[in-house]
Structure formats: structure tokens, C-alpha cells
Amino acid sequence: MQANIEMVKALLDPGRKVVVLTGAGVSAESGVPTFRGQDGLWKTHRAEDLARPDAFAARPELVWEFYNWRRTLVAGCEPGPAHLALAAMERLIPNFLLITQNVDGLHGQAGSRKLVEMHGSLWQVRCTVCTHAREDRSALPPLPECPVCGHLLRPGVVWFGEPLTPGVLRLAVAQLRDVDVFLSVGTSGLVQPAASFHQLARDHGAVTVEINAEPTPSTGLMDFALHGPAGVILPEMVPGTAS
Incomplete structure (x- = not known):
């Protein structure tokens, strides 16, 4: 080789x-976990089942818990x-x-x-309603709110099923x-x-x-x-x- x-x-x-x-x-x-094979589970959930817009719509606090865990994990990686x-x-x-x-x-x-x-990036957040988006590496609350309009923020990543x-x-x-x-x-x-x-x-x-x-x-x-x-x-x- x-x-x-x-x-x-x-x-x-x-x-x-x-x-x-x-x-x-x-x-x-x-x-950084690849979420394939044994890394594919978080608690009892498949990563692919949480990284979806319908999962966020149904259980935003659970999805944010998953992403805050990922952010904490990645923050310790070099x-x-x-x-x-x-x-x-x-x-x-x-x-x-x-x-x-x-x-x-x-x-x-x-x-x-x-x-x-x-x-996208784990360190980006964006509003689910208005155009507000930013990089944010701080510890986020369970359901972070947009500082502009007060609606729910979401992770700034592309989920399964999204363009x-x-x-x-x-x-x-x-x-x-x-x-x-x-x-x-x-x-x-x-x-x-x-x-x-x-x-x-x-x-x-x-x-x-x-x-x-x-x-x-x-x-x-x-x-x-x-x-x-x-x-x-x-x-x-x-x-x-x-x-």
C-alpha cells in the first residue's frame, strides 16, 4: 500500500x-460515535428514529435530550x-x-x-418558525426558545427526510x-x-x-x-x- x-x-x-x-x-x-452497529442505540432508541422531523414534532424534549447528550460528548473530543x-x-x-x-x-x-x-452542525441552532439561526456552544435548556420570536429552537442539522x-x-x-x-x-x-x-x-x-x-x-x-x-x-x- x-x-x-x-x-x-x-x-x-x-x-x-x-x-x-x-x-x-x-x-x-x-x-465520536458513528451510530452504526453497537453505537446505533441511545438509551432504547435508534439514532435514526430520533434524527427525524416527525420525531421532533412529536417529542421535542426527547430529541433535544439526545442532541444535548451528543453535544456534550463531542465537546470532549479533539x-x-x-x-x-x-x-x-x-x-x-x-x-x-x-x-x-x-x-x-x-x-x-x-x-x-x-x-x-x-x-449542518451540532453547534448550530435555528428557530422552527422565524429565520433566526446562530452558533451556540453553551449548555442549552431542555426546550430552548428563540430569542427573537419565542418559539422552539431546533438543532441546526439535516435530519432524515429533509433536503x-x-x-x-x-x-x-x-x-x-x-x-x-x-x-x-x-x-x-x-x-x-x-x-x-x-x-x-x-x-x-x-x-x-x-x-x-x-x-x-x-x-x-x-x-x-x-x-x-x-x-x-x-x-x-x-x-x-x-x-
């Missing part, structure tokens, strides 16, 4: 356009070597974009600035149609629309790279498939970040 790592490293030239997609596997290395390597990669490559499916904010904490958070924030997908697609190298890092390749990003990039001539702990349904379609911890592989590709 070392030879492939060196070849991908050579592709990450400052003159090339690079787009990186990250998923839960990157943050799992920092201790960016890992993969997060830091991607922030360093951004500084080396002028035409760079990082698209993440994660909502934990660790990429921003690591220093990434050319960043699109596809599914992406307007413009997010349009930006991602535009970048993927004009990219030289596409890296898929720590994602299972199962959640659309991100699961199709590698094919869109490949159709427009990009070299595609998968970095994941294990093979995915997309592995056979990638130009390079590097299997192992992203926190080990990515630092080897960015000068000065390998330990």
Missing part, C-alpha cells in the same frame, strides 16, 4: 484542484491526525474544498476553512465537475447524494481515491483504494504532518 500512498501524494500538487469528502470514520478516530492533515492540505493546495457529512465541527476546530458541512440546505448540493456538484483529484475519506458510500460524488468526479476526468478502514461498495470503482486508519494514511500524504 505504501507505493499507492506515494502515488496519491504525488497527485496532491498545489497546481491541481482537489475535493475531499469525509464521513463518520474520520471522527470515529476522535471518539480533532485527530486526519482532521489536522486535511487542514494542512488546504493550506498547501490553493484550489481545495472539503465537503463533510459530519456534524461535529471537528474539521473547523482543526483549522479547515474551505469547508462545506453538508448536514440539504439550499445551495450546498449545487456548490458540491459544481466543484466535482471541475476537479483533478477526489478523495473519499472515512465514509461508507451508502448515503446519497454523497455516495455518488466519486462517480460524478470520475465522469469528469478526476482521479478518485478511497481512504477507509475497510472496503466499501465503491472500492472497485476507485483509481486508488487505501484501507486503514485515515489518521495514519492522510498524514503520510501531507508534508510535515506525519508523526
Whole structure:
């Protein structure tokens, strides 16, 4: 695998356009639960059953309890070597974009600035009625109220069954149609629309790279498939970040 790592490293030239997609596997290395397998339960509830607009409508206090627990958990996590390597990669490559499916904010904490958070952020809250939205890392009450109109606030994340924030997908697609190298890092390749990003990039001539702990349904379609911890592989590709 070392030879492939060196070849991908050579592709990450400052003159090339690079787009990186990250998923839960990157943050799992920092201790953030993936909510798959044994991590999929909170108390007696499946995470997928709580991260839904109908669940919030029916039991907002329960959903907020779940999200406040997640916020507390993530607040104790630090960016890992993969997060830091991607922030360093951004500084080396002028035409760079990082698209993440994660909502934990660790990429921003690591220093990434050319960043699109596809599914929002645990640290964002927004009103269920008016347009008020803000970043808020404070301890929230069980049913936080909007300071503008007094109605209920909700987590600023994209729930199952909801569309992406307007413009997010349009930006991602535009970048993927004009990219030289596409890296898929720590994602299972199962959640659309991100699961199709590698094919869109490949159709427009990009070299595609998968970095994941294990093979995915997309592995056979990638130009390079590097299997192992992203926190080990990515630092080897960015000068000065390998330990």
C-alpha cells in the first residue's frame, strides 16, 4: 500500500484542484460515535428514529435530550491526525474544498476553512418558525426558545427526510465537475447524494481515491483504494504532518 500512498501524494500538487469528502470514520478516530452497529442505540432508541422531523414534532424534549447528550460528548473530543492533515492540505493546495457529512465541527476546530458541512452542525441552532439561526456552544435548556420570536429552537442539522440546505448540493456538484483529484475519506458510500460524488468526479476526468478502514461498495470503482486508519494514511500524504 505504501507505493499507492506515494502515488496519491504525488497527485496532491498545489497546481491541481482537489475535493475531499469525509464521513463518520474520520471522527470515529476522535471518539465520536458513528451510530452504526453497537453505537446505533441511545438509551432504547435508534439514532435514526430520533434524527427525524416527525420525531421532533412529536417529542421535542426527547430529541433535544439526545442532541444535548451528543453535544456534550463531542465537546470532549479533539480533532485527530486526519482532521489536522486535511487542514494542512488546504493550506498547501490553493484550489481545495472539503465537503463533510459530519456534524461535529471537528474539521473547523482543526483549522479547515474551505469547508462545506453538508448536514449542518451540532453547534448550530435555528428557530422552527422565524429565520433566526446562530452558533451556540453553551449548555442549552431542555426546550430552548428563540430569542427573537419565542418559539422552539431546533438543532441546526439535516435530519432524515429533509433536503440539504439550499445551495450546498449545487456548490458540491459544481466543484466535482471541475476537479483533478477526489478523495473519499472515512465514509461508507451508502448515503446519497454523497455516495455518488466519486462517480460524478470520475465522469469528469478526476482521479478518485478511497481512504477507509475497510472496503466499501465503491472500492472497485476507485483509481486508488487505501484501507486503514485515515489518521495514519492522510498524514503520510501531507508534508510535515506525519508523526
